[in-house]
Amino acid sequence: MGHHSCCNQQKVKRGLWSPEEDEKLIKYITTHGYGCWSEVPDKAGLQRCGKSCRLRWINYLRPDIRRGRFSPEEEKLIISLHAVVGNRWAHIASHLPGRTDNEIKNYWNSWIKKKIRKPNTGTSTSSIPQYSNIQIPPTLTQDFNSLTQFEPLANQTMTNSNPNDNSSIFPSSPIPLFMFESECGVTMAKDDHELVADVGNLNLVDIWNTNGNQNDHQALSPLSSFVDHNYLPPLVDGMVTMGPPPGCIGEDCEASGSHDCFEKNELSEWVEAQQYPGFYIWDQGLQDQIGGDDLPVSTPPKSNTDTSVDTFPSSL
DNA sequence: AACCCTCACAACCGCATCAAC
DNA sequence: GGTTGATGCGGTTGTGAGGGT
Secondary structure, three states, X not given: OOXXXXXXXXXXXXXXXXXXXXXXXXXXXXXXXXXXXXHHHHHHOOOOOHHHHHHHHHHHHOOOOOOOOOOXXXXXXXXXXXXXXXXXXHHHHOOOOOOOHHHHHHHHHHHHHHHEEOOOOOOOOOOOOOOOOOOOOHHHHHHHHXXXXXXXXXXXXXXXXXXXOOOOOOOOOOOOXXXXXXXXXXXXXXXXXXXXXXXXXXXXXXXXXXXXXXXXXXXXXXXXXXXXXXXXXXXXXXXXXOOOOOOOOHHHOXXXXXXXXXXXXXXXXXXXXXXOOOOOEEOHXXXXXXXXXXXXXXXXXXOOOHHHHHOOOOOO
């Protein structure tokens, strides 16, 4: 393994960060900002490469980092986004404020991947989304060129690219559904900034109805996404209720008797019923097999760096 | 107690992209 | 247009903790 050009300097330290190094980096960045990362090590008095400093800051020292277990809503969001964008962790992370791509990637690789399977594929845990059966309504084929930025869709077989062929218009055309909502507080559906931009004029949005009524869930066609009548605020900018309210963590939710805090297999059941091949199915059997609902809890960092978070200047 | 195994997560590496020259 | 350096991203590895034998 080689080193980066920025790391070719002598005396570049590697490995876990010490609390002292964290302190130096925090002190420098809070005072001066990071500006050019390649200059940060020298100016901060660190024997690290700029890249390492950047990574440490972004993935750990940043004041807005959110730690702790992923909420069920976050988990669902990760799964649904992954079904749409694949391993674009930074993209996924942009939808989960306070979470880093690295954290999500680790979480996916260590946990979610074990619990999901693709519909009609047994217990496969492939992390690669497949959309081979996805069909796009012909009325929406006008802007397929814009799909080139949307890789999973762009790579799919556009089985209905003939604008005169109406055979696969709603509701039979499977397409990645992209949202759900529960009274636990998640409100997400339309991403004005990224997803919609990715697919051009396609309004790849759907809403899983808000009142927890299963009938309402079923009443909504996932392809109502193409009808711009279900607008929700932009995912990131407007998302103020990401994650469950205090005490509402899946089955541990104290208020579970008073509202419809979702079950983990709710999405899977619905998706499976709809036979949408672009979705992952929550494998309840696998989940039971590997430990049920005991989601992993993010533990404090090993390298003593927990103090760095606690001591981060509150003025930021 | 010692060893082995598994797991989570921090960190590194290589590559792609972009901007400046 | 080519080169170079900085940055961002995804894949992968290394490390340490914890559990099992």
